[in-house]
Amino acid sequence: xxxxxxxxxxxxxxxxxxxxxxxxxxxxxxxxxxxxxxxxxxxxxxxxxxxxxxxxxxxxxxxxxxxxxxxxxxxxxxxxxxxxxxxxxxxxxxxxxxxxxxxxxxxxxxxxxxxxxxxxxxxxxxxxxxxxxx
Amino acid sequence: xxxxxxxxxxxxxxxxxxxxxxxxxxxxxxxxxxxxxxxxxxxxxxxxxxxxxxxxxxxxxxxxxxxxxxxxxxxxxxxxxxxxxxxxxxxxxxxxxxxxxxxxxxxxxxxxxxxxxxxxxxxxxxxxxx
Numbered sequence: 437x438x439x440x441x442x443x444x445x446x447x448x449x450x451x452x453x454x455x456x457x458x459x460x461x462x463x464x465x466x467x468x469x470x471x472x473x474x475x476x477x478x479x480x481x482x483x484x485x486x487x488x489x490x491x492x493x494x495x496x497x498x499x500x501x502x503x504x505x506x507x508x509x510x511x512x513x514x515x516x517x518x519x520x521x522x523x524x525x526x527x528x529x530x531x532x533x534x535x536x537x538x539x540x541x542x543x544x545x546x547x548x549x550x551x552x553x554x555x556x557x558x559x560x561x562x563x564x565x566x567x568x569x570x
Numbered sequence: 571x572x573x574x575x576x577x578x579x580x581x582x583x584x585x586x587x588x589x590x591x592x593x594x595x596x597x598x599x600x601x602x603x604x605x606x607x608x609x610x611x612x613x614x615x616x617x618x619x620x621x622x623x624x625x626x627x628x629x630x631x632x633x634x635x636x637x638x639x640x641x642x643x644x645x646x647x648x649x650x651x652x653x654x655x656x657x658x659x660x661x662x663x664x665x666x667x668x669x670x671x672x673x674x675x676x677x678x679x680x681x682x683x684x685x686x687x688x689x690x691x692x693x694x695x696x697x698x699x700x
Binding site: 458 | 578610611651681682686687689690695697699700
């Protein structure tokens with residue numbers, strides 16, 4: 437089967453609506469198809485990968501640990517828009533430590549998150565074959 | 571051109587079902603191919619046969635169903651999203667030990683792999699959602 441560049445655009449906060457959870461379910465299924473997968477986090481979507489999530493008070497499953505497993509599925513191109521962080525008073529330090537192991541470099545642990553400007557994000561998005569927007 | 575269409579919002583609550591229906595009709599009218607229509611998130615609610623909208627409103631589920639029949643469309647409801655929201659075909663209802671099913675003709679229930687495969691096989695994937 438042909439390989440395409442798949443981009444998952446995550447725009448919504450992790451709780452409050454089901455979009456983040458169901459987007460992640462698509463990503464995990466897609467991992468089995470050996471396509472070139474990227475994720476983008478923009479707008480309130482940046483909260484999906486925020487550190488220290490706690491859902492005790494809202495009766496919803498805290499699924500944030502699943503993002504940490506993405507590296508094990510060779511999903512390691514995670515783009516976060518800097519302006520979206522800025523607008524929410526966040527920095528890279530507020531995000532979970534998402535990493536992957538590079539088998540071509542003695543399994544060295546490398547960061548999956550790349551923080552890009554809004555203009556750079558536009559270029560990243562333009563470079564994809566398929567966009568799923570959640 | 572070959573299209574896969576993804577519908578992520580339920581009928582009436584949101585315009586995405588109307589827009590996706592209009593897009594699909596227009597693409598077919600122009601001679602394009604619809605490889606698959608995939609219903610996800612609340613979009614699975616487009617596949618119920620139990621909706622009874624007011625007489626002066628459109629009947630979205632029936633319109634999708636009729637379009638599928640007319641053009642032999644492959645219209646897939648995501649099983650994971652459907653189970654959460656109570657959309658069942660006969661075999662899934664039996665498997666879950668439930669006493670009813672509610673899928674309208676023209677839709678069938680399958681997995682998310684159908685979406686990925688559709689996007690691989692199609693020239694374009696068009697997503698209708700919020």
